[in-house]
Amino acid sequence: xxxxxxxxxxxxxxxGAMACTNLIVGKKASVDGSVMCSYNCDGFGFAGSLFYxxxxxHAADEQIAIHGWGPQHEGRYxxxxxxxxxxxxxxxxxxxxxxxxxxxxRLELQNHEGLLDYFSLMRLALQRSATAREAIRCMAGLVExxxxxxSGESITVCDPDEAWIMEIIGKGPDRKGxxxxxxxxxDDCICAHANLSRIxxxxxxxxxxxxTNGKWNVKKQILKSKQPKHxxxxxxxxxxxxxxxxxxxAYAEDIVTFARExxxxxxxxxxxxxxxxxxxxxxxxxxxADARVWSFFRHHCSDMDQYLPYVNGEFDKCDALPLxxxxxxxxxxxxxxxxxxxxxEGTPLDMTADMTAGPWGMPIRPLPMHYKDSQGxxxxxxxxxxxxxxxxxMTCQMRSWLPDDVGGVTWFNCDDADMVAYVPLYCCLTQVPxxxxxxxxxxxEFSSESAFWMNNWVANMVYPRxxxxxxxxxxxxxxxxxxxxxxxxxVLAAVDKMxxxxxxxxxxxxxxxxxxxxxxxxxxxxxYLIVKYNDQVVRRVDKQGNFQHWGYDTPGYDQxxxxxxxxxxxxxxxxxxxxERRER
Numbered sequence: 116x117x118x119x120x121x122x123x124x125x126x127x128x129x130x131g132a133m134a135c136t137n138l139i140v141g142k143k144a145s146v147d148g149s150v151m152c153s154y155n156c157d158g159f160g161f162a163g164s165l166f167y168x169x170x171x172x173h174a175a176d177e178q179i180a181i182h183g184w185g186p187q188h189e190g191r192y193x194x195x196x197x198x199x200x201x202x203x204x205x206x207x208x209x210x211x212x213x214x215x216x217x218x219x220x221r222l223e224l225q226n227h228e229g230l231l232d233y234f235s236l237m238r239l240a241l242q243r244s245a246t247a248r249e250a251i252r253c254m255a256g257l258v259e260x261x262x263x264x265x266s267g268e269s270i271t272v273c274d275p276d277e278a279w280i281m282e283i284i285g286k287g288p289d290r291k292g293x294x295x296x297x298x299x300x301x302d303d304c305i306c307a308h309a310n311l312s313r314i315x316x317x318x319x320x321x322x323x324x325x326x327t328n329g330k331w332n333v334k335k336q337i338l339k340s341k342q343p344k345h346x347x348x349x350x351x352x353x354x355x356x357x358x359x360x361x362x363x364x365a366y367a368e369d370i371v372t373f374a375r376e377x378x379x380x381x382x383x384x385x386x387x388x389x390x391x392x393x394x395x396x397x398x399x400x401x402x403x404a405d406a407r408v409w410s411f412f413r414h415h416c417s418d419m420d421q422y423l424p425y426v427n428g429e430f431d432k433c434d435a436l437p438l439x440x441x442x443x444x445x446x447x448x449x450x451x452x453x454x455x456x457x458x459x460e461g462t463p464l465d466m467t468a469d470m471t472a473g474p475w476g477m478p479i480r481p482l483p484m485h486y487k488d489s490q491g492x493x494x495x496x497x498x499x500x501x502x503x504x505x506x507x508x509m510t511c512q513m514r515s516w517l518p519d520d521v522g523g524v525t526w527f528n529c530d531d532a533d534m535v536a537y538v539p540l541y542c543c544l545t546q547v548p549x550x551x552x553x554x555x556x557x558x559x560e561f562s563s564e565s566a567f568w569m570n571n572w573v574a575n576m577v578y579p580r581x582x583x584x585x586x587x588x589x590x591x592x593x594x595x596x597x598x599x600x601x602x603x604x605x606v607l608a609a610v611d612k613m614x615x616x617x618x619x620x621x622x623x624x625x626x627x628x629x630x631x632x633x634x635x636x637x638x639x640x641x642x643y644l645i646v647k648y649n650d651q652v653v654r655r656v657d658k659q660g661n662f663q664h665w666g667y668d669t670p671g672y673d674q675x676x677x678x679x680x681x682x683x684x685x686x687x688x689x690x691x692x693x694x695e696r697r698e699r
Contacts, residue, residue: 154214163507163529165551210523220267220394229262275515311404312394398428415442476582501533508532529567534574548630
């Protein structure tokens with residue numbers, strides 16, 4: 116009788132509009148040589164938690180029951196492999212990391228009968244892959260064999276040496292496979308995607324490395340008698356060669372012909388654009404999605420304001436952002452964490468800079484994304500990288516010069532990246548910290564044992580009076596993260612002479628202690644905030660930070676909001692001074 120393993124799937128419920136952001140940093144674009152990527156998993160209606168799948172060896176007839184995103188998948192299985200890797204969050208024990216954003220694209224290409232949704236696909240690849248290239252080959256093979264049922268996805272695939280961006284979309288009802296393309300991000304560049312397809316033209320098969328001249332030459336066709344060992348780009352029928360270091364691009368063999376069949380493309384093959392064929396742009400998906408990529412690039416590349424016309428929908432002036440850019444200087448992990456907290460501050464899209472930010476400069480906006488005033492005029496709200504509906508956030512660091520178990524670290528927490536402290540968790544973890552366990556993070560019941568609900572408790576106190584209260588949250592956030600970063604050198608020194616078994620035990624205990632420290636600090640912060648900011652005033656503290664028994668301050672509204680009161684309300688709130696004239 117066949118053994119059956121249950122593949123637990125964390126269902127990230129997307130908010131119909133635009134969800135999730137990934138940032139990517141190549142190893143020569145980082146200050147320490149690590150590959151980095153990040154993920155804000157955004158979607159109303161689910162409580163974030165940490166996925167965990169243990170390593171294991173499996174019998175030849177073992178199968179996995181896939182519980183996907185619909186009842187039609189019940190009782191359907193995928194063949195198990197001989198060995199599966201330990202997976203913590205979205206990083207496995209070999210430091211392979213896979214994260215995603217949904218771009219939807221042409222929704223008529225979604226095949227609801229396909230077995231694998233994108234999260235199932237990512238989990239399976241993490242369990243089966245020792246490198247990013249293996250993960251790409253694995254995902255391409257799985258959708259070909261079992262079918263793909265999600266809409267369009269951009270997927271980040273990283274390991275300690277390389278970062279790749281892969282885009283995939285189905286072929287519609289009754290078409291089992293998918294069309295996809297994957298490109299290696301140059302080591303000295305940064306890349307990002309945020310719910311809009313990013314890959315346009317790509318080198319198609321026929322590019323060959325000329326050893327004599329040290330450059331790529333175009334070959335008109337591949338000779339069947341010659342194995343493409345030195346090609347820059349290979350199609351799916353040659354995926355066995357993806358491990359060759361020359362290969363920097365891989366794609367589905369029918370990626371162009373299928374687009375022609377569907378009427379999405381009619382030009383020459385060399386001009387084919389994945390984005391333009393499978394995810395045509397308009398103002399809304401650029402402003403809600405690619406504007407986040409632009410803001411990330413702008414932090415690290417000085418000439419990004421030239422793309423403002425694109426962000427503003429002036430496609431006749433500019434119709435795309437670069438897929439990747441070389442930063443002005445290398446990025447640190449802390450840079451990436453700060454980038455994940457972005458609300459377009461300091462840009463023309465700054466969400467704290469006008470009356471829509473309310474009395475206290477709040478960068479949070481309610482849904483819907485667009486709305487009408489009483490005269491029927493249409494408006495929209497900005498969609499930044501950091502957003503209140505995040506279920507969880509992570510910044511992942513992969514370091515090739517260290518043993519895998521200490522080299523791969525997922526800095527993780529539940530809820531909005533702007534409002535939480537990132538907690539370091541090592542990829543060798545075999546015990547999930549209690550506060551991140553799914554059973555301790557219920558969707559519909561507050562729990563003080565839940566990282567999701569403790570972080571939301573604090574965040575939802577701060578949001579309405581953001582400029583007044585954010586300083587106290589920032590202090591607690593800095594305190595924790597500075598402690599965690601300072602402790603990393605101590606960790607590396609401690610594990611240097613340990614056996615692998617002792618090292619993993621030590622790193623397990625460290626990760627759990629880090630999470631416990633965060634929960635205690637956030638409990639203290641929540642109680643401090645409710646006392647300090649009770650009833651719309653600010654209770655005074657002494658030089659030691661203790662509350663004074665008497666005394667409070669009334670800081671009032673942000674000046675920008677005050678300046679907007681008169682133009683909006685006329686004389687409604689204007690103070691009229693009466694000057695009494697005394698008769699003499």
